[in-house]
Amino acid sequence: MEIAEIYRRYYKVMILVPIILFGVMLVFLPRLRLGIDFTGGLTISFSSNQKINPDILADRIKSAFGVADVSVTPVTGGYIVEMSYPPKLKKVYDLLDRWKKGDETALKELNQILHIKDVNNLDAAVTAYADSVKQEIIKEIKKIVPDASNIVIEDIVPTLGPEFWHLMMNVAFWAVVLLLIAILIFFRHPIPIVIMLVSAVFDGLAMLSLMGLTNIPLTLSTMAILLMMVGYSIDTDVVASTYVFKRVKEAGPYKQAEHAFLTGATMSITTLIAMLVIYAVGFLTRNITVIRIANVMIYGVLADLVITWMFNTPLLIWIGEKRASAH
Secondary structure (H helix, E strand, C coil), X not given: CCHHHHHHHHHHHHCHXXXXXXXXXXXXXXXXXXXXXXXXXXXEEEECCCCCCHHHHHHHHHHHHCCCCEEEEEECCEEEEEEECCHHHHHHHHHHHHHHCXXXXXXXXXXXXXXXXXXXXXXXXHHHHHHHHHHHHHHHHHHHCCCCEEEEEEEECCCCCHXXXXXXXXXXXXXXXXXHHHHHHHHCCHHHHHHHHHHHHHHHHHHHHHHHHCCCCECHHHHHHHHHHHXXXXXXXXXXXXXXXXXXXXXXXHHHHHHHHHHHHXXXXXXXXXXXXXXXXXXXXCCHHHHHHHHHHHHHHHXXXXXXXXXXXXXXXXXXXXXXXXX
Protein backbone atom coordinates (compact mmCIF):
# COMPACT_ATOMS: atom_id res chain seq x y z
CA MET A 1 0.00 0.00 0.00
CA GLU A 2 1.36 3.42 -0.96
CA ILE A 3 2.02 6.02 1.70
CA ALA A 4 -0.48 8.37 0.04
CA GLU A 5 -3.17 5.69 0.35
CA ILE A 6 -2.32 5.11 4.03
CA TYR A 7 -2.80 8.81 4.71
CA ARG A 8 -6.04 8.86 2.76
CA ARG A 9 -7.53 5.99 4.78
CA TYR A 10 -6.10 6.49 8.24
CA TYR A 11 -5.03 10.09 8.72
CA LYS A 12 -7.71 10.77 11.34
CA VAL A 13 -6.78 7.64 13.31
CA MET A 14 -3.07 8.53 13.15
CA ILE A 15 -3.67 11.67 15.18
CA LEU A 16 -4.68 9.59 18.21
CA VAL A 17 -1.33 7.73 18.39
CA PRO A 18 0.87 10.72 19.40
CA ILE A 19 -1.80 11.90 21.85
CA ILE A 20 -1.81 8.52 23.63
CA LEU A 21 2.00 8.31 23.60
CA PHE A 22 2.20 11.85 24.95
CA GLY A 23 -0.01 10.94 27.90
CA VAL A 24 2.05 7.84 28.65
CA MET A 25 5.38 9.69 28.46
CA LEU A 26 4.27 12.39 30.88
CA VAL A 27 4.18 9.71 33.59
CA PHE A 28 7.98 9.53 33.41
CA LEU A 29 8.60 13.30 33.38
CA PRO A 30 8.76 13.62 37.22
CA ARG A 31 11.62 11.09 37.21
CA LEU A 32 13.87 13.53 35.37
CA ARG A 33 16.74 14.61 37.63
CA LEU A 34 19.16 17.50 37.49
CA GLY A 35 22.73 16.58 36.70
CA ILE A 36 25.77 17.68 38.60
CA ASP A 37 26.18 20.64 36.24
CA PHE A 38 23.30 22.09 38.28
CA THR A 39 24.02 20.64 41.72
CA GLY A 40 27.78 20.08 41.75
CA GLY A 41 29.36 16.74 42.46
CA LEU A 42 31.98 14.17 41.54
CA THR A 43 32.62 11.87 38.60
CA ILE A 44 34.64 8.72 39.17
CA SER A 45 35.81 6.60 36.24
CA PHE A 46 37.70 3.35 36.68
CA SER A 47 38.70 0.23 34.80
CA SER A 48 37.46 -3.22 35.79
CA ASN A 49 36.95 -6.65 34.26
CA GLN A 50 34.40 -7.54 36.91
CA LYS A 51 30.70 -7.64 36.05
CA ILE A 52 28.61 -6.01 38.75
CA ASN A 53 25.07 -4.78 39.20
CA PRO A 54 25.35 -0.95 38.92
CA ASP A 55 22.47 -0.53 41.37
CA ILE A 56 24.40 -2.40 44.08
CA LEU A 57 27.37 -0.03 43.78
CA ALA A 58 25.09 3.02 43.66
CA ASP A 59 23.23 1.89 46.80
CA ARG A 60 26.53 1.24 48.60
CA ILE A 61 27.74 4.78 47.88
CA LYS A 62 24.39 6.29 48.86
CA SER A 63 24.32 4.53 52.23
CA ALA A 64 28.02 5.12 52.99
CA PHE A 65 28.03 8.86 52.27
CA GLY A 66 24.41 9.94 52.68
CA VAL A 67 24.14 10.92 49.03
CA ALA A 68 20.76 10.90 47.29
CA ASP A 69 21.91 11.22 43.68
CA VAL A 70 24.27 8.50 42.40
CA SER A 71 24.39 6.94 38.95
CA VAL A 72 26.67 4.12 37.79
CA THR A 73 27.12 3.60 34.06
CA PRO A 74 28.87 0.51 32.64
CA VAL A 75 31.21 1.32 29.75
CA THR A 76 33.72 -0.71 27.81
CA GLY A 77 36.36 -1.94 30.25
CA GLY A 78 34.95 -0.32 33.37
CA TYR A 79 32.39 1.99 34.94
CA ILE A 80 31.64 5.68 35.41
CA VAL A 81 30.10 6.89 38.67
CA GLU A 82 28.43 10.28 38.98
CA MET A 83 27.38 11.46 42.41
CA SER A 84 26.40 14.67 44.13
CA TYR A 85 28.79 15.88 46.79
CA PRO A 86 28.74 13.99 50.10
CA PRO A 87 27.09 16.34 52.63
CA LYS A 88 30.27 16.77 54.70
CA LEU A 89 32.32 17.74 51.63
CA LYS A 90 29.62 20.04 50.30
CA LYS A 91 29.47 21.78 53.67
CA VAL A 92 33.21 22.48 53.57
CA TYR A 93 33.01 23.79 50.01
CA ASP A 94 30.04 26.00 50.91
CA LEU A 95 31.81 27.37 53.98
CA LEU A 96 34.89 28.17 51.92
CA ASP A 97 32.74 29.99 49.37
CA ARG A 98 30.99 31.96 52.13
CA TRP A 99 34.32 32.96 53.69
CA LYS A 100 35.67 34.17 50.35
CA LYS A 101 32.55 36.34 50.08
CA GLY A 102 33.34 37.98 53.41
CA ASP A 103 31.46 35.84 55.96
CA GLU A 104 33.82 35.63 58.96
CA THR A 105 31.56 33.15 60.80
CA ALA A 106 32.26 30.64 58.01
CA LEU A 107 35.94 30.67 58.93
CA LYS A 108 35.13 29.65 62.49
CA GLU A 109 33.05 26.72 61.29
CA LEU A 110 35.81 25.68 58.88
CA ASN A 111 38.33 25.80 61.68
CA GLN A 112 36.18 23.41 63.74
CA ILE A 113 36.24 20.92 60.87
CA LEU A 114 39.75 21.40 59.46
CA HIS A 115 41.65 22.70 62.54
CA ILE A 116 43.38 25.39 60.52
CA LYS A 117 46.43 27.04 62.06
CA ASP A 118 47.19 29.49 59.27
CA VAL A 119 44.41 31.10 57.24
CA ASN A 120 46.81 31.40 54.31
CA ASN A 121 46.77 27.61 54.04
CA LEU A 122 42.98 27.44 53.95
CA ASP A 123 42.72 26.38 50.30
CA ALA A 124 45.33 23.69 50.81
CA ALA A 125 43.50 22.43 53.91
CA VAL A 126 40.21 22.22 52.01
CA THR A 127 41.92 20.38 49.16
CA ALA A 128 43.48 17.90 51.59
CA TYR A 129 40.10 17.33 53.25
CA ALA A 130 38.45 16.79 49.85
CA ASP A 131 41.19 14.30 48.91
CA SER A 132 40.54 12.35 52.10
CA VAL A 133 36.82 12.13 51.30
CA LYS A 134 37.64 10.98 47.78
CA GLN A 135 39.90 8.26 49.16
CA GLU A 136 37.00 7.07 51.30
CA ILE A 137 34.87 6.85 48.16
CA ILE A 138 37.58 4.83 46.40
CA LYS A 139 37.70 2.40 49.36
CA GLU A 140 33.92 1.90 49.17
CA ILE A 141 34.11 1.28 45.43
CA LYS A 142 36.85 -1.32 45.89
CA LYS A 143 34.69 -3.18 48.41
CA ILE A 144 32.25 -3.88 45.57
CA VAL A 145 34.76 -3.85 42.69
CA PRO A 146 38.05 -5.21 44.08
CA ASP A 147 39.90 -5.02 40.75
CA ALA A 148 39.05 -1.35 40.16
CA SER A 149 42.08 0.43 38.69
CA ASN A 150 43.00 3.61 36.79
CA ILE A 151 40.63 5.49 39.08
CA VAL A 152 40.10 9.14 38.17
CA ILE A 153 37.98 11.47 40.32
CA GLU A 154 36.98 14.91 39.10
CA ASP A 155 35.08 17.76 40.75
CA ILE A 156 32.17 19.16 38.78
CA VAL A 157 31.23 22.59 40.10
CA PRO A 158 27.69 23.88 39.46
CA THR A 159 27.95 26.22 36.48
CA LEU A 160 24.33 27.15 35.86
CA GLY A 161 23.34 30.02 38.11
CA PRO A 162 20.40 32.45 38.04
CA GLU A 163 22.17 34.72 35.54
CA PHE A 164 22.49 31.82 33.10
CA TRP A 165 18.78 30.99 33.31
CA HIS A 166 17.80 34.62 32.82
CA LEU A 167 20.01 34.90 29.74
CA MET A 168 18.81 31.57 28.35
CA MET A 169 15.13 32.50 28.72
CA ASN A 170 15.70 35.82 26.95
CA VAL A 171 17.58 34.18 24.09
CA ALA A 172 14.96 31.42 23.74
CA PHE A 173 12.08 33.93 23.78
CA TRP A 174 13.51 36.14 21.05
CA ALA A 175 14.61 33.14 18.99
CA VAL A 176 11.03 31.79 19.04
CA VAL A 177 9.54 35.21 18.21
CA LEU A 178 11.86 35.73 15.22
CA LEU A 179 11.30 32.17 14.02
CA LEU A 180 7.51 32.55 14.15
CA ILE A 181 7.72 35.84 12.26
CA ALA A 182 9.79 34.15 9.53
CA ILE A 183 7.31 31.25 9.31
CA LEU A 184 4.35 33.65 9.13
CA ILE A 185 6.00 35.60 6.31
CA PHE A 186 6.71 32.41 4.37
CA PHE A 187 3.34 30.65 4.79
CA ARG A 188 1.13 33.73 5.23
CA HIS A 189 -1.18 31.74 7.53
CA PRO A 190 -1.24 31.08 11.32
CA ILE A 191 -1.95 27.31 11.06
CA PRO A 192 1.67 26.23 10.37
CA ILE A 193 2.78 28.36 13.32
CA VAL A 194 0.37 26.60 15.70
CA ILE A 195 1.39 23.18 14.40
CA MET A 196 5.10 23.93 14.81
CA LEU A 197 4.60 25.18 18.36
CA VAL A 198 2.72 21.98 19.21
CA SER A 199 5.52 19.95 17.66
CA ALA A 200 8.21 21.81 19.62
CA VAL A 201 6.36 21.27 22.92
CA PHE A 202 5.77 17.59 22.16
CA ASP A 203 9.38 16.97 21.16
CA GLY A 204 10.78 18.79 24.18
CA LEU A 205 8.54 17.00 26.69
CA ALA A 206 9.06 13.65 24.95
CA MET A 207 12.84 13.96 25.19
CA LEU A 208 12.66 15.03 28.84
CA SER A 209 10.32 12.13 29.66
CA LEU A 210 12.55 9.59 27.92
CA MET A 211 15.53 11.03 29.78
CA GLY A 212 13.63 10.46 33.02
CA LEU A 213 12.75 6.91 31.95
CA THR A 214 16.36 6.02 31.09
CA ASN A 215 17.92 7.93 34.01
CA ILE A 216 19.74 10.52 31.89
CA PRO A 217 20.11 13.72 33.93
CA LEU A 218 19.52 17.22 32.64
CA THR A 219 22.98 18.74 32.23
CA LEU A 220 24.50 21.62 30.29
CA SER A 221 25.30 19.34 27.35
CA THR A 222 21.93 17.53 27.24
CA MET A 223 20.08 20.84 27.56
CA ALA A 224 21.95 22.21 24.54
CA ILE A 225 20.97 19.09 22.58
CA LEU A 226 17.34 19.50 23.66
CA LEU A 227 17.25 23.00 22.20
CA MET A 228 18.97 21.85 19.03
CA MET A 229 16.53 18.96 18.53
CA VAL A 230 13.56 21.27 19.00
CA GLY A 231 14.99 23.29 16.11
CA TYR A 232 15.41 20.09 14.12
CA SER A 233 11.74 19.23 14.67
CA ILE A 234 10.75 22.60 13.25
CA ASP A 235 12.84 21.84 10.14
CA THR A 236 10.83 18.70 9.41
CA ASP A 237 7.59 20.56 10.14
CA VAL A 238 8.55 23.16 7.56
CA VAL A 239 9.04 20.33 5.04
CA ALA A 240 5.61 18.86 5.85
CA SER A 241 3.86 22.23 5.82
CA THR A 242 5.51 23.29 2.57
CA TYR A 243 4.32 20.17 0.73
CA VAL A 244 0.91 19.62 2.32
CA PHE A 245 -0.16 23.19 3.05
CA LYS A 246 1.62 25.45 0.57
CA ARG A 247 1.90 23.17 -2.50
CA VAL A 248 -1.24 21.13 -1.97
CA LYS A 249 -2.71 22.14 -5.36
CA GLU A 250 0.18 20.53 -7.23
CA ALA A 251 -0.76 16.91 -6.52
CA GLY A 252 -3.42 16.81 -3.80
CA PRO A 253 -2.89 16.50 -0.03
CA TYR A 254 -2.26 12.73 0.12
CA LYS A 255 0.34 12.59 -2.60
CA GLN A 256 2.03 15.68 -1.25
CA ALA A 257 2.04 14.09 2.20
CA GLU A 258 3.84 11.11 0.65
CA HIS A 259 6.44 13.36 -0.97
CA ALA A 260 6.97 15.19 2.33
CA PHE A 261 7.28 11.93 4.26
CA LEU A 262 9.89 10.49 1.90
CA THR A 263 11.97 13.68 2.16
CA GLY A 264 11.62 13.93 5.93
CA ALA A 265 12.21 10.22 6.54
CA THR A 266 15.44 10.41 4.54
CA MET A 267 16.58 13.27 6.77
CA SER A 268 15.65 11.38 9.94
CA ILE A 269 17.23 8.06 8.92
CA THR A 270 20.47 9.83 8.00
CA THR A 271 20.49 11.59 11.37
CA LEU A 272 19.76 8.35 13.23
CA ILE A 273 22.67 6.58 11.55
CA ALA A 274 25.00 9.43 12.48
CA MET A 275 23.76 9.36 16.08
CA LEU A 276 24.27 5.60 16.34
CA VAL A 277 27.86 6.07 15.20
CA ILE A 278 28.38 8.79 17.82
CA TYR A 279 26.84 6.53 20.47
CA ALA A 280 29.20 3.70 19.51
CA VAL A 281 32.21 6.04 19.73
CA GLY A 282 31.11 7.27 23.15
CA PHE A 283 30.56 3.71 24.39
CA LEU A 284 33.96 2.50 23.16
CA THR A 285 35.82 5.51 24.57
CA ARG A 286 33.94 5.44 27.90
CA ASN A 287 32.78 9.03 27.38
CA ILE A 288 29.51 9.34 29.29
CA THR A 289 28.81 12.84 27.93
CA VAL A 290 28.98 11.66 24.32
CA ILE A 291 26.76 8.67 25.14
CA ARG A 292 24.12 10.91 26.67
CA ILE A 293 24.25 13.42 23.83
CA ALA A 294 23.72 10.62 21.30
CA ASN A 295 20.88 9.16 23.38
CA VAL A 296 19.03 12.47 23.63
CA MET A 297 19.44 13.12 19.91
CA ILE A 298 18.07 9.66 19.11
CA TYR A 299 15.09 10.37 21.39
CA GLY A 300 14.55 13.67 19.60
CA VAL A 301 14.58 12.12 16.12
CA LEU A 302 12.17 9.34 17.15
CA ALA A 303 9.82 11.83 18.82
CA ASP A 304 9.95 14.02 15.73
CA LEU A 305 9.07 11.10 13.46
CA VAL A 306 5.96 10.43 15.52
CA ILE A 307 4.73 14.01 15.95
CA THR A 308 5.51 15.22 12.41
CA TRP A 309 4.20 12.32 10.36
CA MET A 310 1.45 10.96 12.63
CA PHE A 311 0.07 14.21 14.01
CA ASN A 312 1.15 17.35 12.17
CA THR A 313 0.85 15.98 8.63
CA PRO A 314 -2.59 14.32 9.21
CA LEU A 315 -3.73 17.54 10.88
CA LEU A 316 -2.62 19.56 7.85
CA ILE A 317 -4.53 17.16 5.61
CA TRP A 318 -7.64 17.46 7.75
CA ILE A 319 -7.48 21.26 7.82
CA GLY A 320 -6.82 21.33 4.07
CA GLU A 321 -9.90 19.22 3.38
CA LYS A 322 -12.06 21.53 5.52
CA ARG A 323 -10.71 24.57 3.69
CA ALA A 324 -11.39 22.90 0.34
CA SER A 325 -14.96 21.96 1.30
CA ALA A 326 -15.59 25.51 2.55
CA HIS A 327 -14.81 26.82 -0.91
